[in-house]
Amino acid sequence: MKTIYVLNGPNLNLLGKRQPEIYGSATLEDVERLCAAACDAGFGIRLLQSNHEGQIIDWIHEAREASCGIVINPGAFTHTSVAILDALNAYEPPVIEVHISQVHKREAFRHHSYVSLRADGVIAGLGLAGYVAGVRRICQLASGAG
Numbered sequence: 424m425k426t427i428y429v430l431n432g433p434n435l436n437l438l439g440k441r442q443p444e445i446y447g448s449a450t451l452e453d454v455e456r457l458c459a460a461a462c463d464a465g466f467g468i469r470l471l472q473s474n475h476e477g478q479i480i481d482w483i484h485e486a487r488e489a490s491c492g493i494v495i496n497p498g499a500f501t502h503t504s505v506a507i508l509d510a511l512n513a514y515e516p517p518v519i520e521v522h523i524s525q526v527h528k529r530e531a532f533r534h535h536s537y538v539s540l541r542a543d544g545v546i547a548g549l550g551l552a553g554y555v556a557g558v559r560r561i562c563q564l565a566s567g568a569g
């Protein structure tokens with residue numbers, strides 16, 4: 424079984440519990456279910472969420488040996504974290520960056536992403552469908568399709 428890491432940054436544990444006008448009413452458990460269902464045969468997901476930058480970096484290191492790709496919504500660390508970028512730069516398989524909201528329609532500080540300097544694909548504004556598209560793309564790339 425090939426494993427896709429689906430990593431989520433700070434405050435995403437609140438998904439479905441606060442600010443539904445921006446992030447919708449579905450929860451992280453719904454994300455997990457949708458991502459698992461989106462996998463091709465022979466693939467599975469490991470969905471993780473942390474409010475701590477170092478924990479996310481440790482999971483990216485773990486993923487180097489344990490995964491065929493990463494789908495990551497780094498939350499606010501997207502816009503601040505050179506350390507997460509460095510960890511992803513030391514990770515070889517494909518990386519897809521996902522944002523639930525359309526960050527480019529929001530405040531200027533959300534328009535820049537350190538993670539985009541490494542990501543093989545970037546999805547914003549599709550809601551939870553962005554995670555599904557990310558998982559589909561990793562399955563495709565990990566199966567050798569371009």
Ligand code: CA2
Nearest residue numbers: 434435437438441442498499522523524
């Ligand atoms: O649109 C996204 O997915 C973001 O990565 C979400 C981050 C934000 O800082 C980025 O600019 C864009 C914030 C995640 C907070 O998630 C919440 C979910 C529900 C309620 C409150 C926060």
